Amino acid sequence: MSGERNGERILVGEVLEEGYLVSLAELCRSCTVETQTITTLVTEGILDPTGEDVEHWRFTISSLKRVKTVIHLQRDLGVNLAGAALALELLDRIAELERS
Amino acid sequence: MDYKDYYKTLNVDRKATQDEIKRAYRKLARKYHPDVSKETDAELKFKDLGEAYEVLKDPEKRVAYDQLGSNWNAQQGFKPPPDWGSGFEFHGAPRGGGSQQGFSDFFESLFGQAGRSGGSGRGFHMQGEDHHAKILVDLEDSYRGATRSISLQMPEVTPDGHVVSRSRTLKVSIPKGIRQGQQIRLSGQGAKGQGSGKAGDLYLEIEFNPHRYYRVEGADVYLELPVAPWEAALGATVKVPTPSGAIDLKIPANSRAGKKLRLKGRGIPAKTPGDLYLVLQIALPPADDEKSREFYKRMQEEIKFDPRASMEVA
Numbered sequence: 470m471s472g473e474r475n476g477e478r479i480l481v482g483e484v485l486e487e488g489y490l491v492s493l494a495e496l497c498r499s500c501t502v503e504t505q506t507i508t509t510l511v512t513e514g515i516l517d518p519t520g521e522d523v524e525h526w527r528f529t530i531s532s533l534k535r536v537k538t539v540i541h542l543q544r545d546l547g548v549n550l551a552g553a554a555l556a557l558e559l560l561d562r563i564a565e566l567e568r569s
Numbered sequence: 570m571d572y573k574d575y576y577k578t579l580n581v582d583r584k585a586t587q588d589e590i591k592r593a594y595r596k597l598a599r600k601y602h603p604d605v606s607k608e609t610d611a612e613l614k615f616k617d618l619g620e621a622y623e624v625l626k627d628p629e630k631r632v633a634y635d636q637l638g639s640n641w642n643a644q645q646g647f648k649p650p651p652d653w654g655s656g657f658e659f660h661g662a663p664r665g666g667g668s669q670q671g672f673s674d675f676f677e678s679l680f681g682q683a684g685r686s687g688g689s690g691r692g693f694h695m696q697g698e699d700h701h702a703k704i705l706v707d708l709e710d711s712y713r714g715a716t717r718s719i720s721l722q723m724p725e726v727t728p729d730g731h732v733v734s735r736s737r738t739l740k741v742s743i744p745k746g747i748r749q750g751q752q753i754r755l756s757g758q759g760a761k762g763q764g765s766g767k768a769g770d771l772y773l774e775i776e777f778n779p780h781r782y783y784r785v786e787g788a789d790v791y792l793e794l795p796v797a798p799w800e801a802a803l804g805a806t807v808k809v810p811t812p813s814g815a816i817d818l819k820i821p822a823n824s825r826a827g828k829k830l831r832l833k834g835r836g837i838p839a840k841t842p843g844d845l846y847l848v849l850q851i852a853l854p855p856a857d858d859e860k861s862r863e864f865y866k867r868m869q870e871e872i873k874f875d876p877r878a879s880m881e882v883a
Binding site: 478479480481482483484485486487489498499500501530533534537538541542545546547556560 | 595598599602603604605615619695696698699701716739740741742744747748750751752753754755756758769770772773774
């Protein structure tokens with residue numbers, strides 16, 4: 470989707486609300502990871518989907534970024550999952566402090 | 570093409586052990602990791618670190634790289650020696666090694682595709698990865714709608730198979746009523762797909778630039794409004810700024826500091842429009858000349874007022 474103004478291409482996107490939810494399949498697709506990776510993140514408490522079972526799991530839009538941050542930290546810094554989770558929580562807290 | 574001093578990048582001695590190299594890399598990687606770092610050029614620094622480590626962590630590549638050491642001339646720029654690569658065999662590690670981003674021409678000319686770990690499979694079709702970025706907008710943009718430019722560093726595969734990091738600027742329409750925490754999804758603006766897979770999407774997380782006097786909470790906007798003591802005491806009509814333009818505001822008599830005046834629907838024009846809250850702050854006129862000091866003294870004498878009456882200390 471795009472609009473044209475003064476000959477320049479202006480991209481028009483879709484606005485997603487804070488409460489926008491994605492399924493497990495969409496999350497895996499977006500982050501190019503296996504289902505297994507996501508279930509591990511849920512077990513570890515890094516992601517907190519709604520829904521009773523895997524089929525009905527729904528993740529918030531912010532999960533997309535969180536999954537990637539965890540994967541990048543693990544891959545690039547050699548930390549384990551618990552370490553990446555801790556870093557993620559500290560990053561959240563820094564962001565929160567900076568907002569207030 | 571410039572010669573790259575990988576030892577300098579990692580800040581290690583040329584005689585450093587493999588363990589020392591790993592330590593130096595990890596330390597710098599923590600400092601410059603784009604997901605963690607606040608440094609302005611973190612992305613670029615981290616890429617350089619990754620490239621240097623990719624070579625120095627691998628004893629085969631390191632030995633080969635070390636042999637170049639004395640043979641290049643800074644004035645002429647760098648060219649790999651004609652016999653480069655003979656006698657070495659570079660094993661590309663099959664699994665991802667942090668090289669999302671393209672390495673330099675220098676790296677490519679020496680180690681090429683074979684040297685990069687985590688290369689893409691052949692004959693394989695997959696939709697590209699989604700990308701994420703933050704976009705800073707002004708509160709006023711949300712009231713009127715706007716167009717913002719955003720610069721992104723994107724890895725791109727050239728026709729001859731090299732990965733280069735390309736900076737691209739996108740013009741994005743910021744719709745009226747946008748709020749912090751919302752995201753804009755631009756389909757097809759993420760990573761290119763593999764094979765015939767389509768490109769991923771780009772998610773832009775909306776964040777407001779801090780404003781000099783407005784504060785935003787969800788769709789509601791707050792403004793601390795200074796008023797004179799007589800405006801608060803006697804009531805007044807004053808001109809106040811709002812993100813959609815100045816308005817005349819009626820302040821009721823006997824207003825206290827901290828009183829909230831709500832202007833319904835004058836917050837962010839979202840689907841359910843927010844409200845604008847004006848929080849009264851009573852500004853004290855300075856007693857910096859004889860006339861005003863005289864006036865304060867008269868108030869002291871004539872108005873019976875104990876601001877600490879409720880504290881039971883009298």
